[in-house]
Amino acid sequence: MTDTTAPRPRRKAFSVRTMPGFSSIAIVCFLALYAPIVVIVVYSFNSGNSIALWEGLSLKWYATAWQNDAVQEATIRSVIIAAFASVISTVVATMAALGTTHGGDFRGRTVIYLLINQPLMVPEIVTAVALLIFFSMIRIATGYSGLAYLIAAHAAFCVPFAYLPIRARLEGMDTMLELAAADLYATPWRAFRRVTLPLMAPGIVAGAMLAFVISLDDVIITEFVKAAGQDTLPTYMLGQLRRAITPEVNAISTILLAITVILLTLFFILTRKRSPKA
Structure with a gap:
């Protein structure tokens, strides 16, 4: 008679990393992604x-890009648009996160999540065409063709990118702290300013940085919405690639890459610990 009370051996948890060839495929994928960037x-x-023939080490093209008036104008314009767009999108995303996370459960909450995150799911060119048509109607009606269109377009596109880290931060917050502030006779605004907002701050800063990077690097929406003489740095580089290509484009790309890596590293540091300390 067999002993049925003996403990059965535990099955090993499935892990894709133990599958044959996983390491080789991962290495090939990383090389395909990052080898062109290293080049x-x-x-x-x-x-x-030449962009393909190595002729020696020099900082010549960084100096050339620094002294290029067109690059300077495009860089300043890109920073202005990204700064305004990140601030606007972060404010909107903060209000949306507060309404959907701290507003209690209500009907239509899933639909609101879907609407906020729609720019992440819809192809960017569809959003660009829609913004082009919308802003063209306003241009015809008002005659205005300034940078406000690019700022509004970038802000609309960056809202979901700012929303996600802010919402994640709010979901990890201890609501008892806000209740304790209310028990101590704090008004809703005072409780928000002294308790909720400081706890949300890392998520808000992370969302603003992510929105800034997305706006700074955007090409498709900018290319559709911009008017004549409103090139940003990415669209300026795209225009240069259609003409004679020099290592100056590589230097500009490297600087953009460095800025992006620094901001994304700060974003990772701020969002690594999602649960705020009590």
Whole structure:
């Protein structure tokens, strides 16, 4: 008679990392993703005019880009648009996160999540065409063709990127702290200003940085919405690629890459610990 009380051996948990060939496929994927970026960075220090032939180490193209008036104008314009767009999108995303996370459960909450995150799911070119048509109607009606259209377009596109870290921060917050402030006779605004907002601050800063990076790097929406003479740095680089290509483009790309990596590293640090300390 067999002993049925003996404990059965536990099944090993499935892990994709133990599958044959996983490491090799991962290495190939990483090489395909990052090898072109490494090439751009290396050839940005090329002393020659060729983007494919190494002729020596030099910072010549960084100096050329620094002294290029068109690059300076496009950079300043990109920073202005990204700064305004990140502030607007972060404010909207903060209010949306408070309404959907701290407003209690209500009918239509899932639909609101879907609407806020729609720009992440819809192809960017569809959003760009829709914004082009919408802003063209306003241009015809008002005659205005300034940077406000680009700022509004970037802000609309960046809202879900700012919303996600803010919402994640709010979901990890201890609501008992707000209740304790209310028990101590704090008004709703005072409780928000002294308790909720400081606890939300890392998520808000992370959302603003992510929105800034997305706006700074955007090409498709900018290319559709911008008017003549409103090139940002990415669209300026795209225009240069249609003409004679020099390592100056590599130098600009490397600088953009460095800015993006720094901001995304700060974003990771701020969002690594989602649960605020009591």
